[in-house]
Amino acid sequence: MEPIENIACGCEARTRSAREGGLPLWAGLILAPLAAGLWWLVYTHLKPAADYITFRLLPLAPGSHLGEAIAFFLYDTPKVIMLLVLVVFGVGVIRSYFSPERTRALLVGKSLLAGNVLAALLGVVTPFCSCSAVPLFIGFVTAGVPLGVTFSFLIAAPMVNEIALGLLYGLVGWKVAALYAATGLSIAVAAGWTIGRLRMEGHIEDWVSQMNAAGGEAVDEKMTWPERIRYGWAAVVEILGRVWKYILIGIALGALIHGFVPEAFMARIMGSGTWWSVPLAVVLGVPMYSNAAGIIPVVEALLGKGAALGSTLAFMMSVIALSLPEMVILRKVLKPRLIATFIVVVAVGILVVGYLFNAVWG
Amino acid sequence: MEIKILGPGCKKCDQAAERVAAVVAETGADAQIEKVTDMMTIAGFGVMSTPAVVVDGEVKCVGKIPEREEIAAWLGGGH
Known part of the structure; x- marks a missing residue:
């Protein structure tokens, strides 16, 4: 079996090809709008x-359980993948432009709050992989980055990421995506x-404080624009190559819920009327390790x-931000007390967000 | 020469190790390859993102799988 710490490891590798000569600039200038137009x-x-x-090619009636589920799946899958290509490329x-080394240099000795x-x-913008959370x-x-400032980085990096934002934007809408980003950063x-x-x-x-690990300025390369484009594209290939199966499973599950679960069913379990729905969502989320x-x-x-927005956001944040493998x-x-403090503080933040949105959105 | 591949054992780290081993075999360079998975040792090199490659104690690349050309250059350049 894989050691548990490798489960959380979705390394985003920088694969930067030195071989390819790349396209000349004029070709890029013509191809880019063409690709964007085709995409649209x-x-x-x-x-x-x-x-x-x-509803035409397959003998399914609009409004039937199976028909609605299949239409949902066929629409959402390409939509999500196309949006992800765009967002992952952009990010x-x-x-x-960023590296852990550069980010660290920006954060050394920063005061609380501003830091x-x-x-x-x-x-959000620094390349980060949870398997190198410890060396980082x-x-x-x-x-010399203050402990609290380091934690802000370690909480935001996995929680507010391009996959979560791209998917939320594509599936649920820009308002929820913006809310997620804002509340995730606030937490x-x-x-x-x-x-x-x-x-x-x-x-x-x-042993950490006895260690002198500050000498890692070794590699900090300057990139040209074509190299950055290639870097973005490599991220698309790498990330989509890794997450497409989770997306398909997730959308298939979503399609089944969409087609077969009765309307307003979730309102009873995850509705805003039940006070315990937010803590329950957080507790359920911790042992579930899934990516966005x-x-x-x-x-x-x-x-x-009919699930309430606050409870749903709380569930999602708990699944992504508070995961067992990362704690390990x-x-x-x-030391245990700091781990416990970390869990409690983040969980309280998620609870506040959940209750707040349940109260405001009702 | 002595090559260390730093990484906790994720897929990318294995790929980096395989690629280095392949280039070493092709060029016939005299090099020992060692995989380092211990977090303390990795952090001791000042490395913050894995996989990373260390050649004779010097960190050559971090956070990516090196290109074959890069590896060949390290092998040829050292001795």
């Missing part, structure tokens, strides 16, 4: 195409700030069946 043309015709296949190009805000924002943690802390800032204020530096494992790709199509379907990894550098 296909994207805007997905819904009619899915309906045509389901990939942005990420080519927490900056760290959370950098968490050590690299940050030993170089990262608030939790990191709290941990910083608690002065828990003594609860880092002793698998969970968000399910989330969309739950929302469609971090245990190597954090």
Whole structure:
């Protein structure tokens, strides 16, 4: 069996090809708008195409359980994948400007609050892989990045990522995507700030502070624009190659919920009227280790069946941000009290977000 | 020469190790390859993203699978 710490490991590798000569600039200038136009043309015709296949080519009636499920699947799958290509490419190009080393240099010696805000924002754009969370943690802390600021980075980096935002935007709409980003960043800032204020530096494992790991300035390459484009494209190939199966499973589950679960069924379990639905959503989310790709199509379907927005956001954040494998990894550098504090602080943040949105959206 | 592949054992790290081994075999370079999965040792090199490659104690690349050309250059350049 795989050791548990490898489960959380979805390394985003920088595969940068030095071989390819690349296209000349003029070809790029012609091809880019052409590709964008083609993308738009296909994207805007997905819904009619899915309906045509389901209700004309297949002998299924609109409104039937199976028909609705299949139309949902045929529409959502290409839509989500096309949106992800766009978002992952864009974020990939942005990420080519950042590296953990550069981010660390920006965060060293920053004060609380300002440092927490900056760290959370950098968490979104810095290439990060949860399997290197430990070396990154050590690299940050030993170089003089305050503990609370480091935590803001470590919370924001996996939670507010391009896959989550792209999927939420495509499946649930830009408002929920924006809410998720804003509340996710707020939790990262608030939790990191709290941990910083608690002065828990003594609860880092002793071997970490004895270590001098600050010398990692080794590789920091300058890239040209064609290289950045290629970097973005490599991210698309790498990430979609890794998550497509979770997306398909997630959308298939979502399609079944969409077609077969009765309307307003979820309102009883995850509705805003039940006070315990938010804590339940958080508790259920912790042992579930899934990435954003698998969970968000399910989330969309739950929302469609009357689940409250706050409870659903809480569930999603808990699944993505509070995962058991990540706790096991971090245990190597954090003493139990700091791990417990981290879990409690983040969980409280998620609860606040859940209740807030249930109250406002009702 | 001594080559260390740093990484906790994820897929990318294995791919990096395989590629380095392949280039070493092709060029017939005299090199020992060692996989380092221990977090303490990895952090000790000042590496913050894996996979990383260390040649004779010097960190050559971090956070990516190196290109074959890069590996060949390290093998040829050292000795």
